[in-house]
Amino acid sequence: MSRPQSPDTESELGDIRHTKPGDLGISDDESQYEGLTATESAPGAELGTGYGSADTADSNETSVIIQGIQGRHPCGYCKSTWGSRSYVMIGSKVSCRNYQRLIDRGWRRSGTLLYLIDHSDSCCCYYPIRAHALEVEARKSDKKVLRKWQKRFGVQNDTNLGFFENVDASGGTELRIVMDTTAYSDEKYGLFEKYQRMVHDDASSAISFREFLCYQLLTYEQPKARDSSAETRKEISRLLPHGLGSYHMCYYIGDELAAVGVIDVLPHYISSVYFFYDPKYSALSMGSYSSLREISLVRTLHALIPSIEYYNLGYYVPECKKMVYKAHWRPADLLDTISFKWVPIERCMDRIAKHPGFCTFDPQLDHRNIVRDKSETLAAAMPALNMPKEVLGKDIDSMVIRLSPMESGNSVIPIPVSRLSTISKQMEDFALQACATMGPDVVKDVRIIL
């Protein structure tokens, strides 16, 4: 079992991270927003019947720039140049709660770029995967790794993953694990550059490192603790000094930075983003150990923040050998991106075996009929995108989306979806895409920067 490289970032996305807004499928023609011209020039003014008045975005909210359907990008797994397409947003600030919701609808992030793969038009089938960290049992290969660390650093364990009581207090004096912010440092970049060059034969730059692994997209926020005692608060702030959000889990051996695990700590998940290490420690099975450590962190945090239960490993591609390790820990679920239900992986594998190509795991749904026809534009653009009835049914008319013209600073203009068609058909389609891709709960909460 190995953790060869970050699955959810560079390799999977190809060039997508560097795509400029103008290159994306959605038109950047300003004329489509004509109906909003008045509001841009006079934010806060009365906008006419049916429009709300402008208000101001609060500092903790989620703001995104919707880029729409992205052109094709090559696949890092099967090396197909045909690859796949994605629906793409650039996050400005995203709350942990909303990123959690997006993950539960099949989204992932790479730096500030949020993407949802078009399953109907993809070389590989990407299924989001999560392990039930509280119930996972160490397998034979895990125990072997743990023994190595015990021998080398004196890390005590009971081979059942319940041994990491303290994330920053390990058995040996030589090993130290620090929960750091995702702030850039030359030391971290030096390690990243070495790892990319020696392990992946890949060049890197400090700029792409900052964009990809250092930019703080998620807003740090306080978790819901099991109780309000001073002891609990103290323990949480020791493990998560800034609350929920993104961290660099830094492994020091002696005084030297030996590895960094980039993780997002969300209300229900620890989501693994990337891991890089000094190749001179390869013999220690660094990738495997870091995964075990992250699973263990879920358990430790769960005792303090009961909602944290899962270890999220991003996308799983069943036919890809490099991904085998992701399905290593059981119980695990794959996300049905049509019904948005997490389904036990054993049931999914049965269905995948019977239905080659992308499929839903819900036997009630026929994967050949997942194209919805209410929004022709969207269906044509991204046929496998689910258009839930609650979004496209009668409720859609009462939904309000919160738009924020880029020039108007933090001003937000709430507009009922039903009014959008009076501005433009394109604008209406744009809103329907947002509802369908992000889901109604997130759309209500999000400030869409135009």
Ligand SMILES: [Zn+2]
């Ligand atoms: Zn592929």
